[in-house]
Amino acid sequence: MPRLDNYNYMKNLTDWVSEKDIFNKDFIWPRQMEIHLPSNKEIACDFHCFYCQGSKLDMALGMDEKKALKLMEEIGPNTFEYYVYGGAYTEPLLNPYFMDFMRLTKKLKAHFGIHSNGSQLKKLQEENGFCTELVGLMESKYDYFSCSLDGGSPESHMKTKNIKYDAWTDIIEGLRILVKEREKQKSKGSIRVAYLLNKWNSSVEELTKFIDLMKEIKVDSLRFSIPYAQYGNEVKKVQNYKEKVENKEHKKFKDLLEPYMSKSKDEKPFVFYFAPENQDIDRMLDENYKQCAYTYYQTTMGSSGHIYRCSSIATPSFDYGILGKQPETVAELKEMIKVSQDKEFHCHTCIHSTARCNRMALEINSEWNVYNKANNHTAKQESTMAVGPKNKREEVKHVYSDIERRWNKKEYVEDNGSLNTGEDFRKPKSFQMYQANNEKK
Numbered sequence: 001m002p003r004l005d006n007y008n009y010m011k012n013l014t015d016w017v018s019e020k021d022i023f024n025k026d027f028i029w030p031r032q033m034e035i036h037l038p039s040n041k042e043i044a045c046d047f048h049c050f051y052c053q054g055s056k057l058d059m060a061l062g063m064d065e066k067k068a069l070k071l072m073e074e075i076g077p078n079t080f081e082y083y084v085y086g087g088a089y090t091e092p093l094l095n096p097y098f099m100d101f102m103r104l105t106k107k108l109k110a111h112f113g114i115h116s117n118g119s120q121l122k123k124l125q126e127e128n129g130f131c132t133e134l135v136g137l138m139e140s141k142y143d144y145f146s147c148s149l150d151g152g153s154p155e156s157h158m159k160t161k162n163i164k165y166d167a168w169t170d171i172i173e174g175l176r177i178l179v180k181e182r183e184k185q186k187s188k189g190s191i192r193v194a195y196l197l198n199k200w201n202s203s204v205e206e207l208t209k210f211i212d213l214m215k216e217i218k219v220d221s222l223r224f225s226i227p228y229a230q231y232g233n234e235v236k237k238v239q240n241y242k243e244k245v246e247n248k249e250h251k252k253f254k255d256l257l258e259p260y261m262s263k264s265k266d267e268k269p270f271v272f273y274f275a276p277e278n279q280d281i282d283r284m285l286d287e288n289y290k291q292c293a294y295t296y297y298q299t300t301m302g303s304s305g306h307i308y309r310c311s312s313i314a315t316p317s318f319d320y321g322i323l324g325k326q327p328e329t330v331a332e333l334k335e336m337i338k339v340s341q342d343k344e345f346h347c348h349t350c351i352h353s354t355a356r357c358n359r360m361a362l363e364i365n366s367e368w369n370v371y372n373k374a375n376n377h378t379a380k381q382e383s384t385m386a387v388g389p390k391n392k393r394e395e396v397k398h399v400y401s402d403i404e405r406r407w408n409k410k411e412y413v414e415d416n417g418s419l420n421t422g423e424d425f426r427k428p429k430s431f432q433m434y435q436a437n438n439e440k441k
Helices: 009-016 065-075 098-107 121-128 130-137 154-161 168-185 204-217 235-260 316-321 330-340 348-352 359-371 429-440
Strands: 032-036 082-086 111-116 144-148 190-196 221-225 270-274 298-301 306-308 322-325 384-387 397-400
Touching: 009 359, 065 098, 065 330, 082 098, 098 111, 098 130, 121 130, 121 168, 130 168, 144 168, 154 168, 168 190, 168 204, 204 235, 235 270, 298 330, 306 316, 316 322, 316 348, 316 397, 322 330
Parallel strands: 032 082, 032 298, 082 111, 111 144, 144 190, 190 221, 221 270
Antiparallel strands: 298 306, 306 322, 384 397
């Protein structure tokens, strides 16, 4: 099946930076800065999706938007190709500074990408002409708005999003407004829809009607996939999810969707299915899955007010992934990015810590480690440990075991073993078992 250019992640990366420069230059601006706006600072999101990656983790909302905007001004043009606005657990359109970020992104001659649940589109259009202005800022197909809709009817949408009111109807109207504004203004921007499949929203009748609706509205693309297992789970649980959900549901959904899949890139909407192999935990556990080249693709300003080495782990729960607090200067940011572009950082450090790669990182790192197999032995796994109450996942942090490696050099009671009950805090048991089996082989 054909794939749209924007989903060819390794090509996107190598169009930005040559393979020979990865891990061989002192500093390279990543292709994009991902900014997780902290919603309205009161709630992280207006929906409560059962598959939300951040819902069981620390959902801090400490970002200083004015400081972020000032930093972007100082970074200036001709640095990042993209600024992407989404969230590990937040809804960006709830943020009162959202349009300030959009205007500044275009002033900096960069493209913008937006990942939203769409709930605010109609309301904001009625209040201040939001959709009209947003479409007016879209200068090319590389400026996009992606709506995580995940429901083909008000009923299935309510169940999927864990809400008790019809938000679906307004979201559909919001998408119509965006597309009509695009036609009216002759804008070249892209309007995309993503649909995570589950037991409530995947009947043949519902999918048929929904695909027809997207064709009628004239969105650019419609991506179907199976929800990713939540972060914060040990390897064994993720593998169990793969077996019980991803593997089981894949064949059913693949066969069900096959008649609707696009055969040409020119079709609109371009309808496609992203299979679970694109998020396969066992691909990440491969012994040659070592260096993380994804840091050349993006860096992340999290809604907590920290810079993270990866968008997947942009929550204080993954403390080892924090590069530092929101920087005051471009020089500070560059130093953090330099730290992240580390040939010695091992992807399995994340696996130890109940985190994983997203599908973009998995594709990039898989291809990179094949390309660089002769040299990727420099990557070394670092020990991490879980600190905090074991019965409250949202309060647990995964930190480097070596205090000197921690971004803030903070010490915890677990460093002295005072909370140790005989179990190893550093690695999930399932990961230790995986490594032991590998050694036997």
